[in-house]
Amino acid sequence: MSCEARELLLPVTEIRRRCTGESHQSLYPLCRPGTTAVSIASAATREQAELEAAVFFTVCKIGGVSAHPLGIHHVRPQAQRLTIRLLAEPGVIRYWAEMLLPRDNIECADPRDRVGGVCGLRSRTGNGGVHLYRPGHTGRLLLTGFPAHWWDRVTQRVQYNYTALFTRPVWTPIEQAAYATLRASALEPPLIGSPLLRRIRATAGPGPVNSTDAWTTLGGIRLETTDGPPCDEFIRLFTDGPCGLGWQVETVSCACHRGREEHLGCMVDFRMPNTEQYVYYSNLRWNRTMDARRRELLAEMNQRAFTD
Numbered sequence: 397m398s399c400e401a402r403e404l405l406l407p408v409t410e411i412r413r414r415c416t417g418e419s420h421q422s423l424y425p426l427c428r429p430g431t432t433a434v435s436i437a438s439a440a441t442r443e444q445a446e447l448e449a450a451v452f453f454t455v456c457k458i459g460g461v462s463a464h465p466l467g468i469h470h471v472r473p474q475a476q477r478l479t480i481r482l483l484a485e486p487g488v489i490r491y492w493a494e495m496l497l498p499r500d501n502i503e504c505a506d507p508r509d510r511v512g513g514v515c516g517l518r519s520r521t522g523n524g525g526v527h528l529y530r531p532g533h534t535g536r537l538l539l540t541g542f543p544a545h546w547w548d549r550v551t552q553r554v555q556y557n558y559t560a561l562f563t564r565p566v567w568t569p570i571e572q573a574a575y576a577t578l579r580a581s582a583l584e585p586p587l588i589g590s591p592l593l594r595r596i597r598a599t600a601g602p603g604p605v606n607s608t609d610a611w612t613t614l615g616g617i618r619l620e621t622t623d624g625p626p627c628d629e630f631i632r633l634f635t636d637g638p639c640g641l642g643w644q645v646e647t648v649s650c651a652c653h654r655g656r657e658e659h660l661g662c663m664v665d666f667r668m669p670n671t672e673q674y675v676y677y678s679n680l681r682w683n684r685t686m687d688a689r690r691r692e693l694l695a696e697m698n699q700r701a702f703t704d
């Protein structure tokens with residue numbers, strides 16, 4: 397395909413690029429004649445969606461360390477797998493490993509708290525990155541964007557600091573118990589967490605610092621960005637567009653276009669289609685900049701990544 401022909405297809409990949417952070421170059425082979433947009437595949441199986449939701453709700457506490465929410469540069473959603481390209485910063489890789497890899501919190505009695513990290517999660521490096529999976533399950537995640545030996549090094553640190561469960565080849569009984577409880581409680585709704593992770597870049601605004609957080613609440617989840625996109629753009633991406641999720645807008649309190657109230661945050665309540673599940677979204681609109689303190693924080697994280 398000529399460069400000109402490729403450029404003509406830019407509008408066809410635009411919405412997906414906005415949602416995933418992928419490049420036009422990587423997406424134009426997916427453009428089919430006559431279609432106006434490239435859509436985003438859903439997770440093919442319940443186990444795939446569960447794994448993605450568990451990862452999403454676990455790592456979203458990272459806060460704002462860069463322009464990339466959760467340290468994610470872009471994602472590549474496929475039905476059977478989700479590839480996540482992370483920022484090549486040792487501190488970000490350490491954070492992901494430390495949050496995700498399961499360990500035994502011996503002092504906790506409640507089965508949900510007994511396992512720290514994502515229960516049943518195992519990792520192996522090779523074949524293009526770090527593979528995350530649950531033995532016996534269909535879900536697959538691939539982490540890329542950084543040297544694989546970083547993962548081995550940070551994993552050794554996590555193993556040293558905690559009672560590691562991720563070194564066992566199969567699920568341990570306490571992980572099975574935690575998983576069963578979690579599955580019954582709907583604390584990590586896979587139908588929200590997985591599609592959100594597959595569109596994580598849509599939660600990032602244009603500023604140099606972005607953080608996206610989410611947690612379960614009565615009847616759904618709370619989703620919070622500190623510096624998200626303007627509400628009209630956010631609504632456009634998550635409702636009926638070609639990559640949208642069909643979320644229905646229930647109430648909007650938006651100060652994006654009101655100059656005097658610029659310091660105010662915005663709130664949009666969405667209802668998931670044909671359910672009583674809600675996404676209560678707030679954009680705090682802090683307008684953060686990459687100041688010296690934030691740069692120091694990342695430098696500190698990097699410095700301690702392989703040693704602490």
Ligand SMILES: [Zn+2]
Nearest residue numbers: 627650652662
């Ligand atoms: Zn707004």
